[in-house]
Structure formats: C-alpha cells, structure tokens
Amino acid sequence: MRWSHAALNCGDLDTTEKFYTTWFGARRVNEFDLGDLRIVFLRLGDAYLELFGQARPPAGETPGGDGHPVAGTVRHIAFQTDDLDGFLRRIEGQAEITLGPLDFSAHIHGWRSVWLRDPDGVIVEVSEGYRDRA
Template identity: 60%
Template sequence: MNWSHVALNCASVPVTEEFYTRWFGFERANAFVLGNVQIVFIRLGEAYLELFGPADGSPRPPGGPALPSADGPQQRGTARHIAFQTDDVDAVLARMGDAARVTLGPLDFAEYIEGWRSVWLTDPDGVVVEVSQGYKDGAGT
C-alpha cells in the first residue's frame, strides 16, 4: 500500500489549481470531467492533491453542513477523503473483511484511465478513505 492523495473540495478548481501551482510548485498531472464534476490532479514530487469542483459548475457557498456523499463530505474548504494506491483493490477488501466498511464501489474508471478502479470506505472515526488501483498521470491533461 502506498500513499496516494488528499482530495479537496473547491469553489473554483482553476483558482485553487493556480494557487497551489504558483505558490507551492505543484504541476497538473491529470484532468477530466466525471459526470458533471470537474476533477484535476496536481502533484509535487510524489504528493498529489485531487481538486473537486462543484457538481453544477457554480461555486459552493461557504459554511453550512457538508453535503452527504459516499466518497466524502462535499463542503467547500474541507478534505473530501484521503487515498491510498494498491495493486489490487479486491485483495485489499478481502484482507480487510468486515473491517472494510464500504461506502461506494468498487467502481471502474477505465473510460478515463485503463485499469483504474477505486473503492471508498470509512475508518473507525468516519473519515472516508479511498483505495485505488491503476491510476496513471496524463490521461486527461
């Protein structure tokens, strides 16, 4: 198992991407639209941020309760989930057994990147954790 990324909810993906690229040296690693949500991966060395835009393309208002989502809270300014990369999502789920409290998936994203699959589960405190296999940079940049 390897560290993968932290996913951030953004009022504006371009504004957040520019902030991290300009001031911290991140570079775009991937970008695509999943359903109606813009997603951009940026990286600095081996560290990734996954930037999520609002589902309808408009900025989210600040404050208020987090919107429910199986892959983590969607409130602007919050971490959506933490993520780890593995060679085999199914093997991880089998090894975890009942400890894998799955909230979403496993889902196949081969339409975007061949071999990419992810599952989301919660840790004992309710933090959403993504376990993914097959992600590669550059497919949608």
C-alpha cells in the same frame, strides 16, 4: 517542496492507529504526550498521517460516498494499491464500504477505486491503476 502529512482528529487514537497500520501498512515513527493531548505520527512511504487523540465527536452528518462535499473540508484521503481485489478480501467485514468499487477504465484503462470509512468517519479511497497522463 514535497507533500508532508495529513492530520486526523481521532475519537480513539489507538483504534485509528490500528486501522491505518493494519490495512495500509503505515508504521508509528513518533509519539508526543502533551498532557491532555496525545499525538502519533504514522509513516507510509514519504508521507505521514498525524493522529490527534481525544478529539470531540463530529458535529452534524457523517459523510458517505466518496466524502464530504462541503467547501473548506477534506473530501477524502487516498491510498494506491497494486491489488484492489486482494485489499477488499483482506478488509472484508472490518470496515464500512461507502462507495464502489467503481471502474474508471473509460478514462484510464485498469483504474478502479473503492471508498470506505475509517473508525472516526473519515472517508478513505483505495485505488488501483491510476496513472498520470503522458
């Protein structure tokens, strides 16, 4: 068994696709037009993001910080980088940072994370230095 994908509902599929291809290096590997619904698959490494177009706007409050704390919802999705400061310089002014960057070196030396909001309000964590325990 291996991880396959996360599926995101998008208010504007093209804007969301551009966000993940520009800032995270994902690339489009498939697209389906089902008449009133368009689906795009983006690939990054061995995992995919499946983007669903023409989604309804979210009801209620948009999550902030490190994501939505309600059971049964996804808190956030996450990516890893070798250069968090470089990522932050590239994305400056292009996305809303909702939390951080925070330093977790007390737990794992060199582990830092920042959280930002994608065009549809999904919270995205970007971290540097996370390692599994030996």
